[in-house]
Amino acid sequence: MTVASERPEPGRASGGRDDAAGADLESLRRTDLESLHNALVQVRRVIVGQDHMVERLLAALLARGHCLLEGVPGVAKTLAASTLATVVGGTFARVQFTPDLVPSDIVGTRVYHPGTERFDVELGPVFVNFLLADEINRAPAKVQSALLEVMAERQVTLAGRTHPLPRPFVVLATQNPIESEGVYPLPEVQRDRFLFRVRVAHPSAHEELEILHRMSVRPPVPEPVLDPGRLLRLQDMAEEVSVHQLVADYVVRLVMATRMPAEYGLAELAETIEIGVSPRATLGLIAAGRALALLRGRDYLLPDDVRDVAVDVMAHRLMLTFDALADEIDPAEVVRRILQVVPPPLVVWNRERR
Template sequence: MTVAEELPSEIDTGLLRDALNEVRRVIVGQEHMVERLLVALLARGHCLLEGVPGVAKTLAASTLATVVGGEFARIQFTPDLVPSDIVGTRVYHPSREAFDVELGPVFVNFLLADEINRAPAKVQSALLEVMAERQVTLAGQTHPLPRPFIVLATQNPIESEGVYQLPEVQRDRFLFKVRVGHPSAHEELEILHRMSVAPPTPRAVLDPARLAALQAMADQVSVHQLVADYVVRLVMATRSPAEYGLTELEENIEIGVSPRATLGLVAAGRGLALLRGRDYLLPDDVRDVAVDVMSHRLMLTFDALADGVDPEDIVRQILAAVPPPLVVWNQGPR
């Protein structure tokens, strides 16, 4: 591959902008959520959306699936769900005296796991192989999922009845955890005007093949050694905060983030850089995605949980304490 082929072309960057604008044509406000969803696609990562009902979490996921193209399925998670409802099962046919494998609804490009914290532990654990390996094993046979594949999950943070908290190992499988808040007064008025009469219908801008090419292009985004070192320092600050002048965090952090956070910071930063039209990663890209990549991976102490310490605030303290490097890229003629 030549250097020219590795650089993001104007056409590819324009397609990403068109896809982003098409989602924004349907979704009013929620700029942060919409951008993170597209970055998760470029980084091949799963995304967990947390917010109260009615803030367009499900609409954003279904709209993005339409804009990007590919197959889409929505599973409404409930307490009576069983693993075979999502991954599939074997069905016996008496006429042939044989079993057939019936694949479940996870065999799509975009899987919306709606209210994922309403499903019991067995169902949540059934998603681990799906999310980590992008495959399903049934009756001793492995069935690969379509590519690209991404899980977009939603959960309600204020629900308490019939809710099963996601275990740490499953939260770690999500690249992002994005908090979705209420719209502003101006956005609320725009929602009323846009959605109360004839809601806009999204159109397909990309297709799975083009998305796969963009994902490969994101993999080629250059990462300077200083930026890689900065990513590692951010991660190590969650494990040994005293070494970075953050002694007060030692009583709040039980276990720091996993190596998946290190990989996630680089992958998400690369996707964000490509979305911004660059073929190189800047420390600002890493800082912009750090809260969404790291906060849900922190395990807090019992006292911190009892005091209501927000893990996002901890990540912001780390970002303020760990200085970013000064990286100057050579912007010569291409």
């Protein structure tokens, strides 16, 4: 399916003062985009390889989404999250999740002060711009449940009062998929709150040698490039990335293929998928695709952007049948099969017409 479409153009101002204001706004946009790419360079000064993980972390920030990094120990999950927080600026807190953690340790609690004979609310470490939830699957169910309101509504309710979190707010979580001692698997409702689940693999031999050279003497220190205000503007720019109707329709077809696979030529998956992905996946595919398009220097969304983020957005939201789990079927492979069968549209932007 091929459709030629005029590329949406931003409105043009008329008049001297309006032209000057438009030029200043365009200059500000260019400066913000340059800072975004400089931030990517700063992160890669510290993190060797792992380009997929670094790109997804920045895309999650632009899409106002949370990111779950999954991998064995020592593959730079925590280092990547803390480095990104340093480069972007703003406030940062790291919480090491353990089995004895309680909800008040992260969201806050009421504290009685004998001198004033009153209770005051002490806010927890989640009241920052960037929260690193290290080894999140080590926390018990009560703590994980306390994060649901934090991640979805970006607020905390304590003593009958609602306390909004600072903007921007992003949770960067890590987990080790191979451990079973003292581990509480994340429930489906919490996995659904994460925009991405990114699997972090071991580095290659070439990257391992570069890690040895770069980190064994004096590790590089990242420099702050962005700030919360600039990040908020970049998030607004990501939301303004144009989405063609055919691309939106493609996103919906991908999602519906997980719920009614037989109707989309995937009858073999009917015995594999128990419950398809939620509407958060639909919104997540668009938001993540827009962020990726902005990172790649475009103000319009292509089907390839959607395909690139589909596994990271959809796989952790799929619920497989008991037989599929017993056969150790990987949800990521299910999503890749859907991408093979559901055809993308071919959208050609008309750049000549202005």
